[in-house]
Amino acid sequence: MRDAxxxxxxxxxxxxxxRVMPWRVGPAARAEGVRPDPYAVWLSEIMLQQTTVAAVRDYFRTFVTRWPTVADLAxxxxxxxxxxxxxxxxxxxxRNLLKCARAVVDRHGGAFPADPDALRALPGIGPYTAAAVSAIAFDLPETVVDGNVERVIARLRDIHTPLPKAKAELTALAADLTPEVxxxxxxxxxxxxxATVCTPRNPxxxxxxxxxxxxxxxAGSHVDLPKKAPKKKKPTRLGIAYxxxxxxxxxxxERRPDKGLLGGTLGWPCSAWDDAPQEDPPIAAEWKDAGxxxxHTFTHFHLRLAVRTALVPxxxxxxxxxFIEAGAFDPKDLPTLMRKVHALA
DNA sequence: AACTCGTGGCC
DNA sequence: TGGCCAAGAGT
Structure with a gap:
């Protein structure tokens, strides 16, 4: 088949x-002239980075209900x-979502730019998201290359070069297929x-x-594509949560510092996480082991966090x-690791 | 270029 | 259970 x-x-x-998704304008509506809201497209694309559609759905609805426009979010x-x-x-x-919303308000008058280079200059927007917003929200002929596209193109063209080395080649091949219409x-x-047909397993x-x-x-090689560089084994770290x-x-x-793991999130004070953690309680008390x-497993290590509890005057x-008042505390405001600690305490 | 950065579902 | 994987970006 020719590319066209x-x-x-x-x-x-x-x-x-x-597929029907809360942030999507389907092909029928789009043909009727309905245009997607660039804010909704951007928000969904940020949430979908390395994250499944199922996990994003409720968060997306919550965000657009609470902050209906980029100015509201800013x-x-x-x-x-x-x-x-x-x-x-x-x-x-x-963190970058907020920075980006504020930059769109400050630098672009509250309207997302359509140009991929202008989008790329905004916080949290990389090559993929810039192309996705430009294409999906503004219907410009940009080429999106995410994990799905890498897999589909590697199979379609039978490319055996392992990722991430193959990225540039796959991007070029994907661009050749992108239509003007x-x-x-x-x-x-x-x-x-x-996502639905050319899946990683059992396509x-x-x-x-x-x-x-x-x-x-x-060639019969499709199920083994795309090739990927071997991954390192994850070490286990230990820690203590109070x-x-x-x-x-x-x-x-305690709110964690903006940089690093779980940056900017709220959680329980902890010891350092390493091979042999030292006790480092945040307040003098009679600490008891929760037993x-x-x-929890992060991207590059496993964590086992001992839990200590105490009642203080x-x-x-x-x-x-x-100290957060009992009425102002909601475990859902915590990242998953810290919710697990709360459940154990 | 390689490493950091979460989480949940799947088999 | 444990490794793989998911609409990647920042450093």
Whole structure:
């Protein structure tokens, strides 16, 4: 198949199989002239970075309900946005989300730019998201390259170079296929194809609109593509978390520094996380072992966090952290690791 | 270029 | 259970 035929075939497939998502304007509505809200497109694309559609849905609805426009978000309190993001992971996204919203208001008068280079200059927007917003929100012929596209193109063209080395080549091949007509629908179509048909395991080649033009399938190598560089084994780190309850029910919490792991999130004061953690309680008290440890796996290490609890009197000041009144505390405002600690305490 | 940065679902 | 994977970006 010629490239133009491939893109046309995929668009026809998308017209029949486009998935319904809260942030998406489907092909039928788009054909009627309905245009996506660039704010909604941007917000969804940030949330979808390395995150599944199922995990994003409720967070997206919560955000657009609470902050309907980029100006509303720009005016939000940092702590409110971090709390609303809690549980979704990769918290630098939440910090950059606010920076970006404020930059759009300050530098662009509250309207997202359509130009990918202008988008790329905003916090939290990289090559993928710049292309996605430009294509999906403004229907410009930009090429999106995410994990789905890498897989689909590696199979379609039977590329055996391992990622991430193959990235540039796959990007060029993907760009060759990007049509001038309906580029926004096309961008979503390739990603939908990867998410629902050309899946990492057990791809449904029988349902694929590109099966006849797929070099990987012809060679029988498609299931092993894309090749990836081997991964390192994750070490295990140990730590101690301290849950102090004041006699009035207030809980001692600490906001982590903006940089680093769980940056900017609220959590329980902890010891350092390493091979042999030292006790480092945030307040003088009679600490008791909760008898169970919180286990959590991050991107590059496993963590086992021992939990200590204590009841402290009203007049005792903590060395670090802040007491939050019982009525103002919601464990859902904490990242998942810290929710696990709360559940154990 | 390689490393850091979350979480949940799947098999 | 444990490794893999998901609409990546920043450093």
């Amino acid at each position: 035929d491939l893109s046309a075939t995929l668009l026809a497939w998308y017209d029949r199989h486009a 005016a939000a309190e940092d702590g409110d946005v971090m709390a609303a993001w809690a549980g979704l992971g990769y918290y630098a996204r939440a 309906r580029p926004g629908d096309y961008a979503q179509a390739v990603m939908d194809l990867g 449904a080649c029988g349902l694929c609109p590109w099966r006849d033009g797929c070099a990987g399938r012809l 849950v102090a309850r004041r006699v009035d029910g207030a809980l001692l919490l 169970a440890e919180a286990r 009203m007049d005792r000041a903590p060395a670090r952290g802040t």
